Amino acid sequence: MKKKLNVNIAGINFENPVMTASGTFGSGKEYSEFFDLNRLGAIVCKGVSKEPWTGNEPHRIAETYGGMLNSIGLQNYGAKAFIENDLAFLNNFETKIIINLCGKTTEDYIAVAEEFANLENLRVDMFEINISCPNIKEGGIAFGTDAKIANKLIKELRKYIKKPIIAKLSPNVTDISEIAKAVEEAGSDCISLINTISAMKIDIHKRKTVLSTGSGGLSGPAIKPIAIHMVNKVFKSVKIPIIGMGGIMTGDDAIEFIMAGATAVAVGTANFTNPYATIEVLNGIENFIEKYNIKDLEEIRGIV
Amino acid sequence: MKVFTNAKVVENINIHTDIYKITLSVPFAKNVFPGQFIMICLKNGVNLLPRPLSICSATESTITIIYEIVGAGTKEISMAKPEDSFKILGPLGNTFEIPTENKNIALIGGGIGTPPIYFFAKKLYELSIPFDVYLGFRNKSILFDEFKQLTKNVYLATDTGIEGTKGNIIDLLKNENKTYDYIFACGPKPMFKALATYKDENTKLYLSLEEHMACGVGTCVGCVVKNKDNIYEKICVNGPIFESNYINF
Numbered sequence: 001m002k003k004k005l006n007v008n009i010a011g012i013n014f015e016n017p018v019m020t021a022s023g024t025f026g027s028g029k030e031y032s033e034f035f036d037l038n039r040l041g042a043i044v045c046k047g048v049s050k051e052p053w054t055g056n057e058p059h060r061i062a063e064t065y066g067g068m069l070n071s072i073g074l075q076n077y078g079a080k081a082f083i084e085n086d087l088a089f090l091n092n093f094e095t096k097i098i099i100n101l102c103g104k105t106t107e108d109y110i111a112v113a114e115e116f117a118n119l120e121n122l123r124v125d126m127f128e129i130n131i132s133c134p135n136i137k138e139g140g141i142a143f144g145t146d147a148k149i150a151n152k153l154i155k156e157l158r159k160y161i162k163k164p165i166i167a168k169l170s171p172n173v174t175d176i177s178e179i180a181k182a183v184e185e186a187g188s189d190c191i192s193l194i195n196t197i198s199a200m201k202i203d204i205h206k207r208k209t210v211l212s213t214g215s216g217g218l219s220g221p222a223i224k225p226i227a228i229h230m231v232n233k234v235f236k237s238v239k240i241p242i243i244g245m246g247g248i249m250t251g252d253d254a255i256e257f258i259m260a261g262a263t264a265v266a267v268g269t270a271n272f273t274n275p276y277a278t279i280e281v282l283n284g285i286e287n288f289i290e291k292y293n294i295k296d297l298e299e300i301r302g303i304v
Numbered sequence: 305m306k307v308f309t310n311a312k313v314v315e316n317i318n319i320h321t322d323i324y325k326i327t328l329s330v331p332f333a334k335n336v337f338p339g340q341f342i343m344i345c346l347k348n349g350v351n352l353l354p355r356p357l358s359i360c361s362a363t364e365s366t367i368t369i370i371y372e373i374v375g376a377g378t379k380e381i382s383m384a385k386p387e388d389s390f391k392i393l394g395p396l397g398n399t400f401e402i403p404t405e406n407k408n409i410a411l412i413g414g415g416i417g418t419p420p421i422y423f424f425a426k427k428l429y430e431l432s433i434p435f436d437v438y439l440g441f442r443n444k445s446i447l448f449d450e451f452k453q454l455t456k457n458v459y460l461a462t463d464t465g466i467e468g469t470k471g472n473i474i475d476l477l478k479n480e481n482k483t484y485d486y487i488f489a490c491g492p493k494p495m496f497k498a499l500a501t502y503k504d505e506n507t508k509l510y511l512s513l514e515e516h517m518a519c520g521v522g523t524c525v526g527c528v529v530k531n532k533d534n535i536y537e538k539i540c541v542n543g544p545i546f547e548s549n550y551i552n553f
């Protein structure tokens with residue numbers, strides 16, 4: 001019997017639970033040279049703001065034990081160019097399209113959401129809100145590190161976004177379940193986690209930080225156990241579905257996230273070490289459910 | 305067309321202190337151009353990111369790279385034996401563009417930046433396009449004899465004076481005092497800055513840049529340089545070679 005790989009989130013059917021993590025897959029064009037993008041459950045695009053963002057000075061990348069730091073600074077060419085180039089390209093595929101939105105103020109987020117509100121011929125399936133951005137009106141602390149601010153932002157955006165919303169949580173908080181409950185209450189349809197963890201690397205020979213910004217965000221296998229812990233904690237605190245991510249390299253890693261409670265998974269940093277990473281994760285999930293004769297991922301979701 | 309593939313080590317030899325030459329058997333060897341690079345994946349999961357390395361020469365079925373041990377990744381590569389293999393991604397980046405008219409050309413290699421310049425020199429030689437070569441090193445040179453087989457005009461300087469003239473690339477250029485229509489260079493940033501200041505206004509200077517990389521294909525937006533309009537461009541796809549007036553470094 002054919003195994004059931006498709007998953008449903010907020011009424012949308014995904015052919016399989018494997019997605020790309022925002023900012024690690026561009027808008028798919030680069031990787032379409034390697035495989036058919038239709039094999040993915042969804043493509044989550046790199047973060048987009050209304051106006052272009054310059055991004056940070058280099059170095060933007062540093063390698064650390066089993067992971068990497070980045071301080072890209074959400075460089076992007078703004079919503080208009082994104083719609084013309086990236087979104088138009090993605091509309092050639094059947095795979096689900098998730099747009100990742102960023103902003104420095106609530107008004108910024110609304111403005112970029114409105115750019116996507118009335119697109120005649122272009123499909124967008126869901127919006128992911130990156131609430132890890134610093135809120136410049138509140139002294140630069142990230143929207144996602146304060147339950148009240150996160151709640152207010154999602155509530156506000158809910159008025160402007162008709163499609164399902166995913167709130168993407170920052171792990172740089174004391175109690176992740178508190179933020180999860182706040183965005184659920186605000187009307188988020190889904191939660192994705194984790195974004196990168198604040199971290200720093202010092203070049204001891206040069207006596208300065210490797211990244212120009214000092215600190216950056218840690219991703220890759222080094223963060224997986226933290227991500228698993230947080231997904232499980234959120235799974236036990238809210239009812240809405242979860243997209244789990246953080247260090248997924250193989251199908252077994254993805255299964256671990258599903259057992260922690262994730263409905264779908266996203267592959268990020270692994271794309272940099274292997275352009276076929278998403279496909280290998282998908283094949284790995286298939287092998288696992290074959291081996292244990294699992295008929296529906298629901299059988300193992302959140303079993304711990 | 306970029307390929308992610310297994311590459312078998314044909315040879316991996318120590319040329320001198322900390323500098324190695326590795327030859328890899330790769331399916332895309334026929335399709336590589338001077339200036340391009342590959343990303344080489346390490347097996348040790350601790351060193352997650354693939355390492356960018358320039359192609360120094362190519363045959364029908366192999367590519368050769370010259371690299372210096374500067375950290376854990378290059379150390380691991382130096383331990384590889386013939387028949388071992390690495391996963392690699394390539395060919396990546398743009399290429400040195402061959403001037404269409406017969407022009408005066410200088411090729412400049414500084415330290416471990418010299419290998420991609422050698423690949424371009426070989427190409428020009430095959431096309432019977434004349435060029436001069438300027439090489440600068442800390443104390444020991446690489447590829448000097450190989451360049452000598454392509455042109456008699458190879459000028460060498462070392463900081464210590466152990467080989468060639470004591471001094472740097474700019475000293476050599478001043479000594480020769482020739483004007484060039486095109487200069488193609490790869491080496492350390494201070495050398496680029498000195499060249500940009502020294503060059504004639506009409507000389508077109510092309511630089512092959514380096515920056516920390518993660519993806520090598522343009523998705524991570526990590527490897528950037530500011531262009532003249534103050535927009536960050538990706539070195540892995542729009543470069544690594546840029547015209548000096550186009551960038552703001």
Ligand SMILES: Cc1cc2nc3c(=O)[nH]c(=O)nc-3n(C[C@H](O)[C@H](O)[C@H](O)COP(=O)(O)OP(=O)(O)OC[C@H]3O[C@@H](n4cnc5c(N)ncnc54)[C@H](O)[C@@H]3O)c2cc1C
Binds near residue numbers: 358370379420513
């Ligand atoms: C397009 C390009 C072509 C290159 N070609 C050559 C070549 O032909 N021969 C050669 O010897 N070296 C070359 N380099 C530099 C080479 O990539 C680095 O020396 C190497 O990545 C260092 O890795 P490591 O693990 O030994 O050092 P570590 O310092 O331990 O590396 C840590 C991290 O920093 C990155 N990093 C460190 N130094 C550099 C650097 N100079 N440039 C880019 N990333 C760096 C590494 O890739 C890794 O992610 C090139 C770099 C680029 C961008």
Ligand SMILES: Cc1cc2nc3c(=O)[nH]c(=O)nc-3n(C[C@H](O)[C@H](O)[C@H](O)COP(=O)(O)O)c2cc1C
Binds near residue numbers: 248
């Ligand atoms: C280079 C890079 C860029 C990223 N850009 C974004 C972004 O634009 N928006 C966002 O919500 N998350 C961004 N992230 C976070 C990832 O989507 C993901 O949450 C995180 O990296 C953890 O997953 P991983 O360990 O599989 O990479 C970025 C991560 C990296 C490494």
Ligand code: FES
Binds near residue numbers: 516518519524539540
């Ligand atoms: S290395 Fe990722 S964009 Fe250049």
